[in-house]
Amino acid sequence: MRFLRGFFIAIFTALVGCVLAFFVGDYLTRLAHVPEMEGQRGMTIVFLCAPLGILAGLIIGIISSVLVERRGLAGFLIAQGWSLLIVCAIAALVAGVPYLLSDKPPKIDGKRLEFEFELRASSTFKTPEQPDGYSIRVSLYTDNRQSRFAFIDWNAIRKDAEHITIPGTVPLLTHSKTRSLLASIGNEPAASQFIELKIPPVPTKQDETWSEWIFATQRADLTPVPEAEQFAARYRVRTAD
Numbered sequence: 001m002r003f004l005r006g007f008f009i010a011i012f013t014a015l016v017g018c019v020l021a022f023f024v025g026d027y028l029t030r031l032a033h034v035p036e037m038e039g040q041r042g043m044t045i046v047f048l049c050a051p052l053g054i055l056a057g058l059i060i061g062i063i064s065s066v067l068v069e070r071r072g073l074a075g076f077l078i079a080q081g082w083s084l085l086i087v088c089a090i091a092a093l094v095a096g097v098p099y100l101l102s103d104k105p106p107k108i109d110g111k112r113l114e115f116e117f118e119l120r121a122s123s124t125f126k127t128p129e130q131p132d133g134y135s136i137r138v139s140l141y142t143d144n145r146q147s148r149f150a151f152i153d154w155n156a157i158r159k160d161a162e163h164i165t166i167p168g169t170v171p172l173l174t175h176s177k178t179r180s181l182l183a184s185i186g187n188e189p190a191a192s193q194f195i196e197l198k199i200p201p202v203p204t205k206q207d208e209t210w211s212e213w214i215f216a217t218q219r220a221d222l223t224p225v226p227e228a229e230q231f232a233a234r235y236r237v238r239t240a241d
Contacts, residue, residue, distance in 0.1 A: 005076050009062075012061070014061060017054055017091075020087065021056075023091075024053075027095055033142075103175055105172060109239070112172075113240065114170065115140065115179075115235060116238050119167075120163050121232075127164060136152055138183045138184070143176045152166060172237065183233070193231045194216060196217065198211070199235075207237045
């Protein structure tokens with residue numbers, strides 16, 4: 001009977017640990033700005049966080065069952081209660097400590113900030129009429145690491161004889177010392193260009209005004225961009241709605 005009790009306690013605790021691991025993993029991967037690109041964040045949750053939650057639940061359930069010597073239904077409930085309490089406490093610590101130590105999003109007047117930009121390219125670049133997440137891609141790099149893809153406002157894209165102007169936004173989540181945009185139009189790797197930004201780690205109200213147009217200087221492979229092919233961008237910060 002003690003074997004069956006330990007088995008059921010371990011399985012149920014492992015199930016609870018798996019569920020908690022999904023929520024904690026989702027929170028921690030967002031906190032750590034794990035990229036969404038190619039499902040990196042989702043795979044981290046499914047293939048790393050969930051198995052760890054299951055393993056922790058199994059171990060805690062087995063140990064609780066062994067340490068609680070009382071028999072019968074009361075002993076089962078006590079052992080199960082202790083195992084669930086310990087799993088929940090560990091989940092709270094795993095989520096809470098990184099939050100306390102993490103870099104919080106910058107704010108102005110207590111409100112979170114968004115980075116708003118307008119990307120300008122030659123009208124020779126072809127864009128589809130309907131929204132397409134592959135033909136136009138803009139991501140924000142913070143401290144030389146990709147942090148988040150930007151939202152592209154397809155309805156506000158403007159075209160004239162010389163240029164196409166693509167507006168978008170992306171949340172500012174850290175007090176990063178360096179920030180840059182990686183903009184891609186089309187499916188060719190050579191079409192991706194870096195645009196260096198001059199946003200301070202702690203933006204102020206002065207940064208809510210539009211910047212001058214800044215031109216890309218290098219491609220994604222760090223080779224120079226010919227002047228005739230350079231993307232340009234202007235930007236500002238604004239409080240999130």
